[in-house]
Amino acid sequence: MKTQLEAAREGIITAQISAVAQNEGLAPELVRTRVAAGEIVILSHPQRPQQEAVGIGTGLRTKVNASIGTSSDICDLALEVRKAGIAEEEGADTLMELSAAGDLDAIRRNVLAATRLPVGTVPLYQAFREAALEHRNPGKLDPERLFEIIERQLADGISFMAIHCGINRWTIERLRKQGYRYGGLVSKGGTFMAAWMDSTGKENPLYEQFDRVCCLMKKYDAVLSLGNGIRAGAIHDSHDRAQVAEMVINCELAELGRNMGCQMMVEGPGHVPLDEIAANILLEKRMSGNAPYYVLGPLPLDTGAGYDHISAAIGAAQSARHGADLICYITPAEHLALPDEEDVRQGIRAARLAVRAGDIAKYPDRRDNEKAAAKARRDMRWTDLDKHLLFPKIAQNLRRSRMPECSETCTMCGDFCAMKQGAAVFGQDISGDKACGE
Structure with a gap:
């Protein structure tokens, strides 16, 4: 099976490319050329016929992702299924299932069955969770189990994965030499991988065996979203040496993955002051060859807890304006609690407002609806x-x-x-x- 990228490079306009072109009001050939260049990715899955194909990238409407998932304190399968339904009802374009407690396989499969949205995951969560349950120590994770979990999730119908390939021993050394951080590390997957490398003395297997990761993603034509495990969790850490080091590696890996025929996205930071957002997006686009950019938030201040969905909407509007392609929503519960159903609603609404504001600035010819x-x-x-x-x-x-x-x-x-x-x-x-x- 050819990936969307491989088919586009051969001049083939797939059914998914046609669907994206129709939804966006663009010529199918234009979409095909941008898919072939790696500037657009298409989320679909051959085993989920009910799923709508969603395009992310240059010239397309900025998309909104909603994240759901359990924690060790709140683990309710029915609640997560309801949240998935709310995400679709409120107009999210994609969904990430980020559970870290409970029967993770059952939760993921039930969420997949409950929505037509493309669903993504962070496979490190399940890998470290299973290692902790079996060995009482996440540091005992066997890399072979990690690769098995990646394929297990893909086989279930996952369309995109945030995989922390760019966090390696070199990026961790930058973190140590700069005296750590004001806001610490905020990526669960990134932090646990850093701890695994520290305890084992080994390199990140996702970086070391990057070609293997790409082969698995290609098998299911899934999009590899290069996770930012060292993203800034405070504006005073924005664009420090550790974050930029990982960004450079991720952008390089985006090019390598495309050369292998794998659809690639790059993920962006969580906390960025407003005056740095444009530069951040410029760097990603330049260094990655214009790969689609998936931005988490961003939050332009650290003191908005309780209203972080509004803080993030301010950052998201700027990000969409300057070229971000997919925005991960932030809910009012960010930094405080696991989001409930109303938090999901408010988070999606704020993000949709933000990307609309950004899009009508990014694409001045698309303001007829506002008029x-x-x-x-x-x-x-x-x-x-x-x-x-x-x-x-x-x-x-x-x-x-x-x-x-x-x-x-x-x-x-x-x-x-x-x-x-x-x-x-x-x-x-x-x-x-x-x-x-x-």
């Missing part, structure tokens, strides 16, 4: 306005809960309505593209 919404609001055509909103049901419920005396206006201004007064004064002057209608 139509503005005209409907000006003309107080409430039913027409709903068709253009990201969250029409929420808007409708808010308006109905506080209906004005005059059905044309709203209770913000009542009979002091600026729109109504403006129409009375300037209605006869409206012309051209500003006229009423779509």
